[in-house]
Each structure stands twice: as structure tokens, then as C-alpha cells.
Amino acid sequence: MKPEEFTDIRYEVEEDDHAVITIDRQERMNSFRGRTVDELISAFKHAWADHRVGSVILTAAGERAFCTGGDVKERAETGGYGETEWGTFEIERLHRIIRDIPKPVIAAVNGIAIGGGHVLHVLCDLTVACEEATFAQAGPRVGSFDAGFGSAYLARVVGEKRARQIWFLLDRYDAATAERWGLVNAVVPRDQLLDTAREWARRIGSYSPTALRFLKHSFNADSDHLSGISHLAFDGLAQFAVSEEGMEGAQAFAEKRQPDFRRFR
Numbered sequence: 698m699k700p701e702e703f704t705d706i707r708y709e710v711e712e713d714d715h716a717v718i719t720i721d722r723q724e725r726m727n728s729f730r731g732r733t734v735d736e737l738i739s740a741f742k743h744a745w746a747d748h749r750v751g752s753v754i755l756t757a758a759g760e761r762a763f764c765t766g767g768d769v770k771e772r773a774e775t776g777g778y779g780e781t782e783w784g785t786f787e788i789e790r791l792h793r794i795i796r797d798i799p800k801p802v803i804a805a806v807n808g809i810a811i812g813g814g815h816v817l818h819v820l821c822d823l824t825v826a827c828e829e830a831t832f833a834q835a836g837p838r839v840g841s842f843d844a845g846f847g848s849a850y851l852a853r854v855v856g857e858k859r860a861r862q863i864w865f866l867l868d869r870y871d872a873a874t875a876e877r878w879g880l881v882n883a884v885v886p887r888d889q890l891l892d893t894a895r896e897w898a899r900r901i902g903s904y905s906p907t908a909l910r911f912l913k914h915s916f917n918a919d920s921d922h923l924s925g926i927s928h929l930a931f932d933g934l935a936q937f938a939v940s941e942e943g944m945e946g947a948q949a950f951a952e953k954r955q956p957d958f959r960r961f962r
């Protein structure tokens with residue numbers, strides 16, 4: 698897919714130096730549908746192949762949300778995430794390409810990062826957040842889970858107890874807490890968010906790309922076995938998401954009511 702064809706995201710190469718990918722579905726709080734995921738994968742492929750690009754900034758439009766994960770309304774209506782290029786929902790491939798692209802990926806978190814949107818920033822190499830950003834998982838409330846990188850790798854980042862706290866209590870954490878926990882690298886005023894990400898990108902752009910490539914793959918190697926767990930988890934999630942229990946979560950969200958999961962105990 699060409700960047701000119703993108704409808705859910707924007708893709709720009711700035712200063713012949715770094716790519717900026719902006720999720721722009723503000724009417725659905727920057728949640729992703731199948732097409733959004735296809736476009737994100739395509740954007741990362743463009744950034745990978747473009748020799749001008751030394752690093753990638755992943756951010757989102759507006760001030761409310763970075764990404765609120767899967768489009769729960771779409772899922773409540775259709776049981777899925779809408780049409781895709783190949784007929785498959787490629788979220789796992791998106792996770793892989795963020796890890797595999799041999800260039801550092803910087804998340805610039807401009808609002809809430811929740812559910813699958815939180816997982817996206819966790820997978821990025823670096824995260825800068827604005828002071829108003831908040832962080833949370835939501836799966837068990839809406840009939841979903843990420844039993845691969847979204848939980849096991851998260852535990853590497855913040856530690857076992859905190860990762861379990863994030864997934865079992867489903868609280869929202871402010872940016873200061875996220876920084877204290879090592880979930881983000883820096884917190885800055887909103888008007889400095891993109892400039893900080895750009896400044897990091899420029900510095901990265903002045904370093905040896907080969908050294909960076911080897912370092913990124915070296916960091917990844919230690920946790921890459923989680924790919925196998927991710928495959929299993931996404932196989933399970935695809936079935937769970939359309940089950941009665943999974944759909945109860947999505948429908949309750951769309952109907953603005955509390956889900957009733959007690960009958961599934």
C-alpha cells in the first residue's frame with residue numbers, strides 16, 4: 698500500500714532523516730481496525746526500506762488518545778475488525794515488524810495508551826510521553842488478552858508484580874508513575890513531545906546504522922522466544938474474541954454497561 702492511500706494513519710519522512718507515523722482515527726479514539734493495522738505495517742515497511750530513514754516515531758493525532766487498542770465498537774457490531782487487504786487481522790505481524798525493523802522506534806505518547814494501544818508503545822524501543830498521558834490494559838474488561846509480548850515482555854519492562862497489577866487490576870497509571878516504573882523513558886510537557894522525539898531521532902540519525910541494527914537485534918534476541926508464545930496466544934485470542942464470553946466484553950462496552958462475566962466462571 699502506498700502512503701497516499703492511507704486513510705487511518707499518516708506517514709511522513711522528515712528532514713530526510715526519520716519517519717513519523719501518526720495514527721489518526723480520532724472519532725474512535727485512535728483505536729485500530731484491520732485496515733489501520735495493514736496501514737501501520739505498510740508504513741513500517743516503507744520506513745525499513747527507505748535509506749534516508751534512521752529511526753521511526755510512532756505517535757497519534759489529537760490530545761486525547763495515543764491508541765485505545767482494537768476498535769471495540771466494530772468488534773461488538775461485526776465480531777471482527779472489518780475488511781483487510783488479505784482478509785486476515787495482522788496485529789501479530791505489526792508487533793513483529795516494530796521489533797524486527799532494524800532501526801530504533803520511538804513512541805511519542807500524546808494521550809491514553811490502553812489495551813492493544815498500550816502494547817504498541819511497550820514494543821517500541823523508546824517511549825516519550827506528555828505529562829497528561831495515561832497507561833493501562835483493558836483486555837479482561839472487554840473480553841480480550843495479550844498473552845504474548847503484551848504481558849510477558851511487559852513483565853521484563855516493569856517487573857512481574859507490576860505487570861500482573863497492570864493486567865489484573867486494570868487501573869490507569871499517570872505518566873509520572875509510568876516513568877518511575879521504567880515504562881517510559883521520559884515525560885515532557887505536551888508542547889515538547891514531538892520535538893523531544895525528533896531530537897532523539899536526530900541524535901540516533903547521527904550514529905552508525907550498523908551498530909544500531911546489531912544492538913536492536915541483540916536486545917531482541919533475549920526475549921524473541923516470546924514469539925512462539927505470542928503465536929499460541931493469538932490463536933487462542935482469535936477464538937476467544939468471538940466466543941460468548943469474549944463478545945460479552947465488547948457488547949457491554951458498546952452498550953455502555955458493566956459486563957457480566959460471572960456466568961463464565
Ligand SMILES: CC(C)(COP(=O)(O)OP(=O)(O)OC[C@H]1O[C@@H](n2cnc3c(N)ncnc32)[C@H](O)[C@@H]1OP(=O)(O)O)[C@@H](O)C(=O)NCCC(=O)NCCSC(=O)CCC(=O)c1ccccc1C(=O)O
Pocket residue numbers: 724725726728765766767768769770771772786788809811812813814835836839840841842931934935938950
Ligand atoms: C479509552 C477510554 C478509557 C476513554 O474513556 P473516556 O475518556 O471516559 O471516554 P469514552 O466516552 O469512554 O470514549 C469516547 C468515545 O470513544 C469511543 N472509544 C473509546 N475507545 C474505543 C475503542 N477502543 N474502540 C472504539 N471506540 C472507542 C467510545 O466508545 C466513545 O464513543 P462515543 O460514541 O462518544 O460514545 C475508554 O473509552 C475505554 O476504556 N475504551 C476501551 C479501551 C479498550 O478496551 N480497548 C481494547 C482493548 S483489547 C485490544 O486492544 C486487543 C485487540 C487485539 O489486539 C486482538 C488481536 C487479535 C485478535 C483479537 C483481538 C481482540 O479482539 O482483542
